[in-house]
Amino acid sequence: MEKNVVVRLARRPRGLVTREDFDIREEPVPEPREGEFRVRAEYLSLDPAMRGWMNEGRSYVPPIGIGEVMRGYAVGHVDVSKHKDFKPGDAVVGLFGAQRYALSNGSGVTRADPGLAPLETWVGGLGMPGLTAYFGLLEVGQAREGDTVVVSAASGAVGQVVGQIARIMGCRAVGVVGGQEKRRVALEEFGFDACVDYKAGGLSDQLNETCPQGIDVDFENVGGEIFDAVLAQMNRFGRVAVCGLISGYAATEAPPGLQNTRSILVNRLRVRGFIVFDFTSRYGEALNQLTEWHAAGKLRFREDVRSGGLAQFPEVLNLLFTGGNTGKLVLKLDR
Amino acid sequence: MEKNVVVRLARRPRGLVTREDFDIREEPVPEPREGEFRVRAEYLSLDPAMRGWMNEGRSYVPPIGIGEVMRGYAVGHVDVSKHKDFKPGDAVVGLFGAQRYALSNGSGVTRADPGLAPLETWVGGLGMPGLTAYFGLLEVGQAREGDTVVVSAASGAVGQVVGQIARIMGCRAVGVVGGQEKRRVALEEFGFDACVDYKAGGLSDQLNETCPQGIDVDFENVGGEIFDAVLAQMNRFGRVAVCGLISGYAATEAPPGLQNTRSILVNRLRVRGFIVFDFTSRYGEALNQLTEWHAAGKLRFREDVRSGGLAQFPEVLNLLFTGGNTGKLVLKLDR
Numbered sequence: 001m002e003k004n005v006v007v008r009l010a011r012r013p014r015g016l017v018t019r020e021d022f023d024i025r026e027e028p029v030p031e032p033r034e035g036e037f038r039v040r041a042e043y044l045s046l047d048p049a050m051r052g053w054m055n056e057g058r059s060y061v062p063p064i065g066i067g068e069v070m071r072g073y074a075v076g077h078v079d080v081s082k083h084k085d086f087k088p089g090d091a092v093v094g095l096f097g098a099q100r101y102a103l104s105n106g107s108g109v110t111r112a113d114p115g116l117a118p119l120e121t122w123v124g125g126l127g128m129p130g131l132t133a134y135f136g137l138l139e140v141g142q143a144r145e146g147d148t149v150v151v152s153a154a155s156g157a158v159g160q161v162v163g164q165i166a167r168i169m170g171c172r173a174v175g176v177v178g179g180q181e182k183r184r185v186a187l188e189e190f191g192f193d194a195c196v197d198y199k200a201g202g203l204s205d206q207l208n209e210t211c212p213q214g215i216d217v218d219f220e221n222v223g224g225e226i227f228d229a230v231l232a233q234m235n236r237f238g239r240v241a242v243c244g245l246i247s248g249y250a251a252t253e254a255p256p257g258l259q260n261t262r263s264i265l266v267n268r269l270r271v272r273g274f275i276v277f278d279f280t281s282r283y284g285e286a287l288n289q290l291t292e293w294h295a296a297g298k299l300r301f302r303e304d305v306r307s308g309g310l311a312q313f314p315e316v317l318n319l320l321f322t323g324g325n326t327g328k329l330v331l332k333l334d335r
Numbered sequence: 336m337e338k339n340v341v342v343r344l345a346r347r348p349r350g351l352v353t354r355e356d357f358d359i360r361e362e363p364v365p366e367p368r369e370g371e372f373r374v375r376a377e378y379l380s381l382d383p384a385m386r387g388w389m390n391e392g393r394s395y396v397p398p399i400g401i402g403e404v405m406r407g408y409a410v411g412h413v414d415v416s417k418h419k420d421f422k423p424g425d426a427v428v429g430l431f432g433a434q435r436y437a438l439s440n441g442s443g444v445t446r447a448d449p450g451l452a453p454l455e456t457w458v459g460g461l462g463m464p465g466l467t468a469y470f471g472l473l474e475v476g477q478a479r480e481g482d483t484v485v486v487s488a489a490s491g492a493v494g495q496v497v498g499q500i501a502r503i504m505g506c507r508a509v510g511v512v513g514g515q516e517k518r519r520v521a522l523e524e525f526g527f528d529a530c531v532d533y534k535a536g537g538l539s540d541q542l543n544e545t546c547p548q549g550i551d552v553d554f555e556n557v558g559g560e561i562f563d564a565v566l567a568q569m570n571r572f573g574r575v576a577v578c579g580l581i582s583g584y585a586a587t588e589a590p591p592g593l594q595n596t597r598s599i600l601v602n603r604l605r606v607r608g609f610i611v612f613d614f615t616s617r618y619g620e621a622l623n624q625l626t627e628w629h630a631a632g633k634l635r636f637r638e639d640v641r642s643g644g645l646a647q648f649p650e651v652l653n654l655l656f657t658g659g660n661t662g663k664l665v666l667k668l669d670r
Contacts (some may be wrong), residue, residue: 039397058601059601060571060601060602060603161577204589223596227596236395237591242596242599243600244598245596245597245600247595254594255594256592257591257592257593257594258592258593258596259589259590259592261558261562261580261593262580262583263608264577264578264606264607265577265578265580265608265609265610266393266394266395266608267395267608268395268607268608268610268613269606269607269608270605270606270607270611271604271605271606271607272599272600272603272604272605272606273599273600273601273602273604274599274603275600278603286592334449
């Protein structure tokens, strides 16, 4: 009889995660009660936010408790249902956690449509990362035709969508990535107008060359020195959408700190942090737009799908913080 | 025959200004041409922004050129006029510069009403600092009844007005100052609900005690470690009005940098830099409100008037950066 495989948080990690931070074990497959259904998850989404959820302390959601299932988005099919709105075979996305089988009462669950895009895209460009890009760029960043938009981690899950939407809106899209392969992907696959590789050095000069009109919108995924370099070249009345600060998530000591805060004052910038959850009531509108652009061939998605199942969870998660993935990072749960 | 006294920038200062950075000299009193009037300035406003104007490089206004009259606001009376809208005896405020006599074509000049408040108040609470407080708190900071508002440099030109408007709006006003005398002034003269003294140490603990409901609005005048400590205690969806970063203006080496940028993300803060000039079209509305509150006894102003005339300009200006003034710093130009 098949067993469930579950990743539970064993202790609070410090810096990058290690295998010892988790208890990855077989458990009985759970049975749904009335009003619940069971999902057989096929792809687990690996997101930078997951690292923050493991830390103690105040954040936008409570930390994962020790012994609890690692929180995470997954996509799969309904397997058994005692819920009136979900039937076996339905493709669904939700916070099912890092486990092979999950129970759900339907709360926060959305539908995937494998006819429109492969299953894994529904935790990527047509999932939370796509929605994050959409609201972050258009609502928080207020990107408008003619703007120069810089996005860090430009080949990542969110960045790739930001760049493409910026192009659709008539903006100049400039990516920041670490490494020449990511740069190639940003330029060739996602159509960025320009892309700078911070690992090649001279980031400020590179930004200056690729943003001759200055920067109107910074979609900030990284923080630290990259954020600082972009801040210094922002235009008057520019907007900064603070979506993520991944450079600090797995840091074991305090980073140098942001130097160019003076640019916020002198250029009258609007710097705004956001979480995609703040836009829940508008997910439908955004998803319609994203799927329409995708169907029209204007929006392409790239996933970096890793195999090995949940046993590989810690190693694969760390790729996000070491720059090891190119595209939306996903763990395939099927053996 | 009387001479003019003029402060000209002799070289670009480094850190605090010195006497050698300026050429303070007698010059002939200038004669107005058609469409101009001459002002005999009585009080020169000393503002933190003046230090920034002396630096080379991109800012919100061009730097003062070497050899040019030091830029600055002053208040005085029209002396001779060839301008149809201004007549001798009119009390006027404008960017007349650090000089005893100035010519003006009326551009950017506003009226002072010595019947409503002493002349020096028109470069303070009823001048740019008051307008800065008004727009910064209500428009940029979006302060609303019940909010906890923290303002740094709370006994200064802008801070004192911010605290009092916050109280008028039904907010909890918490000041941050350096020194016990400034703290006393903030509490007793301006009616802050609480005031912390960063020089007494334990700033974060002091903020925690005085802001038991967290911080909704930060009116930031100082930057550096004070900004960092406040950022860490901001409430979800809080606003930061970045008005000044005085801690860095006369710094000769890079300060440590802002550490708590994560709070911007997690708490979805809106951090916005502003300059009072951005609200020029609404000065009239604001000034009406400020004078009304002042006449009703709800708004008190404290100037720190220094004597000695323009010969003392460098030493008096430095007081702003060494914490030497309590209240709006003004230099009396009459001998």
